[in-house]
Amino acid sequence: MKTHQITIKDIARILEISPSTVSRALKNHPDISPETKKLVQTFAEKVKYRPNALALSLRSSKTFTIGVIIPEIVHHFFSSVISGIEDVAYAAGYKVMMCQSNENDAREAINIQALLDSQVDGILISVSKTTRNSEPFQRIVENNTPIVFFDRVCEEIESDRVIVDDREGARIATQHLISLGCKQILMLGAPLHMLIGKQRLDGYKLAHEQNELAINPSLFMRCDTRDDVTKQADAILSLAPHIDGIFAVNDSTAIAAMQLLMKNGYKIPTQIKVIGFGDGPNATISSPSLSTVGQKGYEIGQESTRMLLTRISNPDLAEAFHTRVLTPELIVRESTTI
Amino acid sequence: MKTHQITIKDIARILEISPSTVSRALKNHPDISPETKKLVQTFAEKVKYRPNALALSLRSSKTFTIGVIIPEIVHHFFSSVISGIEDVAYAAGYKVMMCQSNENDAREAINIQALLDSQVDGILISVSKTTRNSEPFQRIVENNTPIVFFDRVCEEIESDRVIVDDREGARIATQHLISLGCKQILMLGAPLHMLIGKQRLDGYKLAHEQNELAINPSLFMRCDTRDDVTKQADAILSLAPHIDGIFAVNDSTAIAAMQLLMKNGYKIPTQIKVIGFGDGPNATISSPSLSTVGQKGYEIGQESTRMLLTRISNPDLAEAFHTRVLTPELIVRESTTI
Numbered sequence: 001m002k003t004h005q006i007t008i009k010d011i012a013r014i015l016e017i018s019p020s021t022v023s024r025a026l027k028n029h030p031d032i033s034p035e036t037k038k039l040v041q042t043f044a045e046k047v048k049y050r051p052n053a054l055a056l057s058l059r060s061s062k063t064f065t066i067g068v069i070i071p072e073i074v075h076h077f078f079s080s081v082i083s084g085i086e087d088v089a090y091a092a093g094y095k096v097m098m099c100q101s102n103e104n105d106a107r108e109a110i111n112i113q114a115l116l117d118s119q120v121d122g123i124l125i126s127v128s129k130t131t132r133n134s135e136p137f138q139r140i141v142e143n144n145t146p147i148v149f150f151d152r153v154c155e156e157i158e159s160d161r162v163i164v165d166d167r168e169g170a171r172i173a174t175q176h177l178i179s180l181g182c183k184q185i186l187m188l189g190a191p192l193h194m195l196i197g198k199q200r201l202d203g204y205k206l207a208h209e210q211n212e213l214a215i216n217p218s219l220f221m222r223c224d225t226r227d228d229v230t231k232q233a234d235a236i237l238s239l240a241p242h243i244d245g246i247f248a249v250n251d252s253t254a255i256a257a258m259q260l261l262m263k264n265g266y267k268i269p270t271q272i273k274v275i276g277f278g279d280g281p282n283a284t285i286s287s288p289s290l291s292t293v294g295q296k297g298y299e300i301g302q303e304s305t306r307m308l309l310t311r312i313s314n315p316d317l318a319e320a321f322h323t324r325v326l327t328p329e330l331i332v333r334e335s336t337t338i
Numbered sequence: 339m340k341t342h343q344i345t346i347k348d349i350a351r352i353l354e355i356s357p358s359t360v361s362r363a364l365k366n367h368p369d370i371s372p373e374t375k376k377l378v379q380t381f382a383e384k385v386k387y388r389p390n391a392l393a394l395s396l397r398s399s400k401t402f403t404i405g406v407i408i409p410e411i412v413h414h415f416f417s418s419v420i421s422g423i424e425d426v427a428y429a430a431g432y433k434v435m436m437c438q439s440n441e442n443d444a445r446e447a448i449n450i451q452a453l454l455d456s457q458v459d460g461i462l463i464s465v466s467k468t469t470r471n472s473e474p475f476q477r478i479v480e481n482n483t484p485i486v487f488f489d490r491v492c493e494e495i496e497s498d499r500v501i502v503d504d505r506e507g508a509r510i511a512t513q514h515l516i517s518l519g520c521k522q523i524l525m526l527g528a529p530l531h532m533l534i535g536k537q538r539l540d541g542y543k544l545a546h547e548q549n550e551l552a553i554n555p556s557l558f559m560r561c562d563t564r565d566d567v568t569k570q571a572d573a574i575l576s577l578a579p580h581i582d583g584i585f586a587v588n589d590s591t592a593i594a595a596m597q598l599l600m601k602n603g604y605k606i607p608t609q610i611k612v613i614g615f616g617d618g619p620n621a622t623i624s625s626p627s628l629s630t631v632g633q634k635g636y637e638i639g640q641e642s643t644r645m646l647l648t649r650i651s652n653p654d655l656a657e658a659f660h661t662r663v664l665t666p667e668l669i670v671r672e673s674t675t676i
Contacts, residue, residue: 006352010352014344014348014352014385015384015385016385046353046377047352047353047354063452063455065452065455065456073411073417073420073436074414074417074418074420074421076412079411079412079417082411082412082438083412086438086440090445095437095448095449095452096437096438097435097436097437097452097453097456098411098435098436098437098438099433099434099435099436100420100424100434100436102424107428110433111433114401114403114433114435115435117401117456118403118435118455118456226622226623252623255623256623259625262625263625281620282619282620282623284564285564285590285593285594285620285623285624286623286624287597287600287601287625
């Protein structure tokens with residue numbers, strides 16, 4: 001078991017009284033009974049409680065551990081984020097402990113409590129898709145544990161945040177196709193009730209507006225998995241003779257569409273140029289390799305950790321919370337290069 | 339902060355005396371001074387220490403948390419293992435906390451300490467490639483924390499283990515090619531000082547022996563990454579006219595070799611059949627899709643967790659340690675199906 005400096009909270013827990021009673025007993029507050037005062041003061045002396053060092057905080061001393069909660073470890077974006085987090089954290093002498101919510105809000109709440117129980121010095125979190133209730137995050141705040149949200153934030157919690165500009169990523173991708181001469185660009189998109197579905201469609205539209213290109217509504221399809229491409233193969237193939245570009249909301253959909261078109265005699269990129277979104281490992285393995293938009297997962301991890309460490313090192317920092325917005329980057333490969 | 343049953347170790351920490359002094363003071367041992375006895379006994383009463391429940395163990399009560407240390411989260415095999423671990427653990431009411439060693443033995447040792455500090459109920463670990471020293475694992479044993487090694491074990495520590503039979507996986511893959519009529523099978527293998535390099539070559543050889551097929555030494559190449567395939571493209575292409583099958587030590591090498599051959603006019607699978615090893619997501623995304631060997635990561639995670647939970651629930655279990663060996667499975671896709 002680690003040894004750590006004793007805090008008001010520790011004393012409260014051991015003596016089974018509230019932290020505020022401990023705090024007031026130590027200050028000889030008149031509301032507190034002489035018996036309780038004696039108990040608390042004698043105990044505090046015995047365990048060498050040091051009020052000056054810790055009076056401002058109910059938190060126990062540092063564990064030099066950062067807790068991370070992510071939706072899905074198997075997702076390449078999140079594993080890139082973790083690399084960024086770990087590189088900054090370990091370089092600063094911090095350890096990293098991770099929990100996976102698996103897009104399940106109940107598991108997320110359990111994970112938060114587990115990390116708080118482990119007395120991590122701060123928490124980095126990307127919110128599960130199923131989360132509707134901010135109460136578990138509120139508990140982190142009440143525990144005086146610094147928190148930084150990355151990629152998917154909880155709007156109700158005031159905190160530092162690091163996000164990527166999804167709309168701008170989609171605009172860049174679409175602009176790339178337009179700059180190469182594409183005029184009829186099929187978008188394979190996510191459901192519009194999902195934030196990335198809406199933002200990436202907005203970016204696609206914005207690029208068209210900026211280039212004074214008409215948007216053909218029949219060129220938007222709800223199709224965002226490899227399976228969707230298989231199921232909607234007929235619809236895609238019926239549009240194929242009329243298009244010169246495809247922007248897909250993620251890499252695996254882009255690759256599946258590319259393979260479908262090639263099997264049916266289309267040449268990529270000469271006849272149809274294809275761009276994805278995400279820049280996972282599949283983008284380099286596909287043939288032709290896939291142009292795409294890099295989401296800067298590694299940088300997100302680094303930046304979130306830097307922001308968290310600043311808060312951990314300066315618990316009394318009065319500075320307002322920041323939101324850092326990273327711009328995705330265009331990555332050009334064979335699927336758009338002749 | 340969690341509330342938990344107070345233990346002898348807690349009392350020792352708070353009062354800054356050794357656990358054995360606390361234990362003896364509670365038993366009225368004559369070696370302990372009356373002052374210390376009074377302090378310990380009064381304190382134990384105050385904090386409702388329950389000797390009967392915990393007398394047999396210095397460990398604090400359960401946190402219902404399992405600690406996991408894995409080499410690389412980004413690796414598909416390990417993320418499958420994690421899914422298996424979490425499904426069994428959460429179903430049994432346990433939380434999972436993960437640390438990544440990043441194949442770094444120093445970081446692995448730090449992670450072990452962090453998990454012990456968090457008082458996890460048990461640890462699942464796959465050893466980092468750079469680990470030479472068993473001392474950090476010994477600390478887990480000394481802490482009376484149950485441990486199960488999976489996939490990569492530490493031979494010096496007696497414990498439960500779950501491993502896959504790599505040689506058998508390679509034998510199955512090679513046998514599949516032989517059964518389809520292949521007689522000249524190029525093996526793209528890993529360095530032989532690595533265990534998987536040696537075991538997978540052994541499996542390749544065994545399949546040849548079992549079929550009384552001669553092994554042509556010029557058909558083994560040290561080539562186990564996509565980059566290696568690019569660098570050794572000339573050598574592979576010079577062998578291509580003489581081979582009818584390829585067994586690659588992992589999927590990405592198999593896919594890269596397949597793409598190289600197709601670009602140079604070879605037909606897969608009609609002229610050359612290709613099989614990989616691993617069954618990551620790329621195997622289904624490649625075109626043609628890749629036949630491969632599944633490593634049963636999910637089952638490894640499930641089985642390791644079941645073994646760990648058995649030890650956690652039965653701390654006094656006298657049963658000897660087990661090693662569970664899982665057999666990899668053949669997965670047939672387009673790259674070997676005409």
